[in-house]
Amino acid sequence: MKSFSPFVTVARGWALVLIVCMLGLSACGPDKPSQSSxxxxxxxxxxxxxxxxxxxxxxxxxxxxxxxxxxxxxxxxxxxxxxxxxxxxxxxxxxxxxxxxxxxxxxxxxxxxxxxxxxxxxxxxxxxxxGNDGVVLKGKSSLADIKGQRVNLPELSVSHYLLARALQSAGLSERDVTVVNTSDADIVAAYQAQGTTAVSTWNPQLAAILASPDAKLVFDSSKIPGxxxxxxxxxxxxxxxxxxxxxxxxxxxxxxxxxxxxxxxxxxxxxxxxxxxxxxxxxxxxxxxxxxxxxxxxxxxxxxxxxxxxxxxxxxxxxxxxxxxxxxxxxxxxxxxxxxxxxxxxxxxxxxxxxxxxxxxxxxxxxxxx
The missing domain is CATH 3.40.190.10 (Periplasmic binding protein-like II)
Structure with a gap:
C-alpha cells in the first residue's frame, strides 16, 4: 500500500478482560434509537x-x-x-x-x-x-533467525497465533523467543525503535512496516490458508x-x-x-x-x-x-x-x-x- 493513516490502527486482536454481562440480549436495547411513529x-x-x-x-x-x-x-x-x-x-x-x-x-x-x-x-x-498478517525481521531474511529474539506483537491476538504457527513451521516453539506485548496502535512506532528486531502484525500496519528498507517478511498468513x-x-x-x-x-x-x-x-x-x-x-x-x-x-x-x-x-x-x-x-x-x-x-x-x-x-x- 502507498499510504498509511495513523488514525486507522484498529484491527483484529484480543483483550484479556472479557466482558461477561450477558445473556439478556435482545433485538432492541436502550442504546437503539426510539421510533417516532x-x-x-x-x-x-x-x-x-x-x-x-x-x-x-x-x-x-x-x-x-x-x-x-x-x-x-x-x-x-x-x-x-x-x-x-x-x-x-x-x-x-x-x-x-x-x-x-x-x-x-x-x-x-x-x-x-x-x-x-x-x-x-x-x-x-x-x-x-x-498474506494480510505477517512476521517481519529487521535486517535478517530467514525465519530461523528469529530464535532468541524479542518479538513485538499484540499478545493473545491473531498475530500471536501467527507467530506460533511460524515457529512450528521452523521447528521452534514460543520458548525460543520472547513475546513483547505491543498494541496494534503502537506496533509501527515500535518497529522503528532501535532495539526492536522482530514484529508480528497485520495490515495496514504490516504494509507500513514493510516500507522500511530493512524489513524482511519471513512468514505470512498465506502459509496457513483458511x-x-x-x-x-x-x-x-x-x-x-x-x-x-x-x-x-x-x-x-x-x-x-x-x-x-x-x-x-x-x-x-x-x-x-x-x-x-x-x-x-x-x-x-x-x-x-x-x-x-x-x-x-x-x-x-x-x-x-x-x-x-x-x-x-x-x-x-x-x-x-x-x-x-x-x-x-x-x-x-x-x-x-x-x-x-x-x-x-x-x-x-x-x-x-x-x-x-x-x-x-x-x-x-x-x-x-x-
Missing part, C-alpha cells in the same frame, strides 16, 4: 458493529451507499451498521449485548463471546487472511427470533461483495470509497485485497464452510486458545466450548455449543431465494 415502532430494530479492516470495508460502504437500507426495507426491519474505532471494544460491546452482531476474527469470536457464554452464530465468512478467518457474527437467540435479520445481512454482504470485485466503473468507485474509509488510496487498498482471499459469492462460502479443512483449522485455533488460557479458569481442556461446523459435525462439548457456523442463510443466497 406507530409503523416504525412495530419494526424490529438491530445494530451491528464493524471495524476498519480490508475485508470488512464492504459493510461500511453498504451503510453509506444505501444497500443496508434497501435490504432492511425488504425484510421490514430497521438496521444500522455502526463503525467502532476500537476493534476489541466492538467485540466486547457485542458480548455485553450492546450490539446484535459484530465483525470479528474467528479466534476472537471463539475466545470472547463464545467462551464467555454468549451463543454466537458465524453468519458470514467473508474472507480469510492470505486459519485466520474474518466473520460477521450474530447473537444466535436474536437470529432465531428474527431470521429476517440473517436474510438482510446476507443479502447486503453478497450484493456489496459483488461490487467489491466488479471490473466496472461502479466497482472501481466502490473500491475507491472503501479505500478512503480505510485511510489509504485505491492502490493501497487493492494491494491489501490481493493478500485477502475473498469469499465473495455464496457458492465459494458454502464450499469453504463444508470443507473438512475448516474443522482442522478451527481445531488448531481452539488448541492455541486453550493453551494460552483464553477459555478462562473454568476450562479443563480445549473441548470446553462446543463448536458446530457447517458440515454438520461438532468440536468440543456438544452440550455447550456456543459458536455455530450456520450455512442456511448462505444457502438461500446460493439458491437465489433471498
Amino acid at each position: 406507530d409503523k416504525a415502532a412495530s419494526r424490529a430494530s438491530f445494530r451491528v458493529a464493524w471495524s476498519i479492516y480490508v475485508g470488512w470495508m464492504p459493510w461500511g460502504y453498504a451503510q453509506d451507499a444505501g444497500i443496508v437500507d434497501k435490504w432492511a426495507g425488504k425484510y421490514g426491519i430497521d438496521l444500522k451498521l455502526v463503525q467502532i474505532n476500537d476493534y476489541v471494544e466492538s467485540v466486547n460491546q457485542y458480548t455485553a449485548g450492546k450490539f446484535d452482531g459484530v465483525t470479528a476474527a474467528s479466534m476472537d469470536a471463539l475466545t470472547i463471546p463464545a467462551a464467555g457464554g454468549v451463543d454466537t452464530t458465524a453468519l458470514i465468512i467473508g474472507d480469510y487472511s492470505n 486459519e485466520i478467518l474474518d466473520l460477521l457474527v450474530v447473537n444466535t437467540e436474536t437470529l432465531k427470533q428474527h431470521p429476517e435479520l440473517g436474510k438482510a445481512l446476507t443479502g447486503i454482504w453478497y450484493e456489496t461483495a459483488a461490487l467489491l470485485v466488479a471490473d466496472s466503473p461502479q466497482g472501481k468507485a466502490a473500491r475507491e470509497a472503501m479505500a478512503r474509509m480505510s485511510g489509504t488510496d485505491l492502490d493501497g487498498y487493492q494491494a491489501q485485497l490481493r493478500s485477502t482471499y475473498l469469499l465473495d459469492t455464496p457458492q465459494k462460502a458454502l464450499a469453504f464452510m463444508r470443507d473438512p479443512a475448516l474443522k482442522e483449522s478451527i481445531d488448531r485455533v481452539r488448541t492455541f486458545s486453550f493453551d494460552h488460557g483464553l477459555f478462562g479458569a473454568d476450562a479443563k481442556d480445549k473441548d470446553f466450548v462446543g463448536i458446530a461446523l457447517g458440515d454438520g459435525s461438532t468440536l468440543g462439548d456438544p452440550a455447550n455449543i456456543k459458536l455455530r457456523f450456520d450455512p442456511q442463510y448462505v444457502e438461500l443466497a446460493a439458491d437465489g431465494k433471498l
Whole structure:
C-alpha cells in the first residue's frame, strides 16, 4: 500500500478482560434509537458493529451507499451498521449485548463471546487472511533467525497465533523467543525503535512496516490458508427470533461483495470509497485485497464452510486458545466450548455449543431465494 493513516490502527486482536454481562440480549436495547411513529415502532430494530479492516470495508460502504437500507426495507426491519474505532471494544460491546452482531476474527469470536457464554452464530465468512498478517525481521531474511529474539506483537491476538504457527513451521516453539506485548496502535512506532528486531502484525500496519528498507517478511498468513478467518457474527437467540435479520445481512454482504470485485466503473468507485474509509488510496487498498482471499459469492462460502479443512483449522485455533488460557479458569481442556461446523459435525462439548457456523442463510443466497 502507498499510504498509511495513523488514525486507522484498529484491527483484529484480543483483550484479556472479557466482558461477561450477558445473556439478556435482545433485538432492541436502550442504546437503539426510539421510533417516532406507530409503523416504525412495530419494526424490529438491530445494530451491528464493524471495524476498519480490508475485508470488512464492504459493510461500511453498504451503510453509506444505501444497500443496508434497501435490504432492511425488504425484510421490514430497521438496521444500522455502526463503525467502532476500537476493534476489541466492538467485540466486547457485542458480548455485553450492546450490539446484535459484530465483525470479528474467528479466534476472537471463539475466545470472547463464545467462551464467555454468549451463543454466537458465524453468519458470514467473508474472507480469510492470505498474506494480510505477517512476521517481519529487521535486517535478517530467514525465519530461523528469529530464535532468541524479542518479538513485538499484540499478545493473545491473531498475530500471536501467527507467530506460533511460524515457529512450528521452523521447528521452534514460543520458548525460543520472547513475546513483547505491543498494541496494534503502537506496533509501527515500535518497529522503528532501535532495539526492536522482530514484529508480528497485520495490515495496514504490516504494509507500513514493510516500507522500511530493512524489513524482511519471513512468514505470512498465506502459509496457513483458511486459519485466520474474518466473520460477521450474530447473537444466535436474536437470529432465531428474527431470521429476517440473517436474510438482510446476507443479502447486503453478497450484493456489496459483488461490487467489491466488479471490473466496472461502479466497482472501481466502490473500491475507491472503501479505500478512503480505510485511510489509504485505491492502490493501497487493492494491494491489501490481493493478500485477502475473498469469499465473495455464496457458492465459494458454502464450499469453504463444508470443507473438512475448516474443522482442522478451527481445531488448531481452539488448541492455541486453550493453551494460552483464553477459555478462562473454568476450562479443563480445549473441548470446553462446543463448536458446530457447517458440515454438520461438532468440536468440543456438544452440550455447550456456543459458536455455530450456520450455512442456511448462505444457502438461500446460493439458491437465489433471498
